[in-house]
Amino acid sequence: MTTLEQETIRPTESEGQPILELNNIGKSYGNVNALRGVNIAVRQGEVTCVLGDNGAGKSTLIKVISGLHDYTEGSLRVDGSEVRFGSPRAAQATGIATVYQDLALAPLMSVWRNFFLANELHKGPFLNIRTMKRVCGEELAKMGIIIPDLDCPVGSLSGGQRQCIAIARAIYFGARVIILDEPTAALGVRQSGVVLKYIVKARDAGLGVIFITHNPHHAYLVGNHFVVLKLGRVVLDAHRDELTLQQLTTEMAGGDELEELSHELSGIDPGKVVQGHQVDHGEIGAPDLGVGSFDGLAREPRFNG
Ligand SMILES: Nc1ncnc2c1ncn2[C@@H]1O[C@H](COP(=O)(O)OP(=O)(O)OP(=O)(O)O)[C@@H](O)[C@H]1O
Numbered sequence: 001m002t003t004l005e006q007e008t009i010r011p012t013e014s015e016g017q018p019i020l021e022l023n024n025i026g027k028s029y030g031n032v033n034a035l036r037g038v039n040i041a042v043r044q045g046e047v048t049c050v051l052g053d054n055g056a057g058k059s060t061l062i063k064v065i066s067g068l069h070d071y072t073e074g075s076l077r078v079d080g081s082e083v084r085f086g087s088p089r090a091a092q093a094t095g096i097a098t099v100y101q102d103l104a105l106a107p108l109m110s111v112w113r114n115f116f117l118a119n120e121l122h123k124g125p126f127l128n129i130r131t132m133k134r135v136c137g138e139e140l141a142k143m144g145i146i147i148p149d150l151d152c153p154v155g156s157l158s159g160g161q162r163q164c165i166a167i168a169r170a171i172y173f174g175a176r177v178i179i180l181d182e183p184t185a186a187l188g189v190r191q192s193g194v195v196l197k198y199i200v201k202a203r204d205a206g207l208g209v210i211f212i213t214h215n216p217h218h219a220y221l222v223g224n225h226f227v228v229l230k231l232g233r234v235v236l237d238a239h240r241d242e243l244t245l246q247q248l249t250t251e252m253a254g255g256d257e258l259e260e261l262s263h264e265l266s267g268i269d270p271g272k273v274v275q276g277h278q279v280d281h282g283e284i285g286a287p288d289l290g291v292g293s294f295d296g297l298a299r300e301p302r303f304n305g
């Protein structure tokens with residue numbers, strides 16, 4: 001087990017009223033049912049991981065919870081009371097903050113400007129720059145984020161640092177639920193580790209964290225609760241003590257479909273090397289089955305981080 005796992009695993013706290021509850025939520029876009037019968041409970045001090053393949057409905061789920069889209073079926077409760085958000089502002093007012101992967105921060109603006117973006121402090125008619133810089137520095141330091149120059153543009157920071165600033169900002173402005181949309185998808189191994197640590201810090205600050213990811217290894221490092229979506233439906237909802245990493249990985253890799261695929265591939269020789277003069281051009285169009293590509297952290301695509 002890694003250090004991060006040892007630091008972060010703790011027994012699941014599944015008692016008490018959820019902060020956020022989705023009951024039988026459905027969302028259709030015309031004839032497309034993007035979500036169907038989704039039940040999820042998000043609790044304070046827990047990381048709820050939502051996993052799913054492309055088109056599973058993860059983004060739609062974020063949009064419904066963050067008030068960007070209305071749902072077409074079911075109900076949403078915050079602290080036990082039914083709510084219907086008409087806008088993202090209404091969701092934010094109840095303490096639901098969303099950190100979108102690319103849109104989290106304005107790249108040309110400084111760190112402190114980004115931290116207070118849309119919540120600027122004023123002294124009379126002027127911006128209170130000194131206080132904003134001081135508070136920003138203090139809040140980042142509380143999270144253990146070291147940025148030597150708060151005046152530098154956010155665009156010059158790494159992807160991981162940017163995600164961490166967005167998380168610290170959401171906590172400072174009173175978020176109780178924070179939704180992170182694939183925060184590690186474009187990051188390398190080390191940067192992903194940094195973001196995973198701040199996910200744990202947000203949980204320890206008492207927030208309910210919703211961590212959207214494709215990566216079962218990242219999810220299992222920090223998650224208390226796991227929900228897998230497939231074609232808009234919840235196909236797995238388990239707490240940490242009910243699930244192994246192996247089961248989660250198998251579920252994400254396709255479960256039964258993976259077994260069927262491995263059966264179909266049982267006749268191939270994965271060690272075979274085909275020399276140029278042996279190529280049968282009739283087979284060039286065969287699909288890339290990605291055999292052996294499921295190797296966790298290293299599987300993430302790497303852009304600069
Ligand atoms: N605005 C829209 N109009 C019509 N159909 C949509 C819209 N948004 C999503 N869908 C459909 O809803 C389904 C779920 O899409 P969604 O974007 O929520 O999946 P996802 O899990 O976020 O996938 P990915 O991992 O590729 O981002 C898909 O079939 C998609 O085509």
Ligand SMILES: [Mg+2]
Nearest residue numbers: 055058059060
């Ligand atoms: Mg998506």
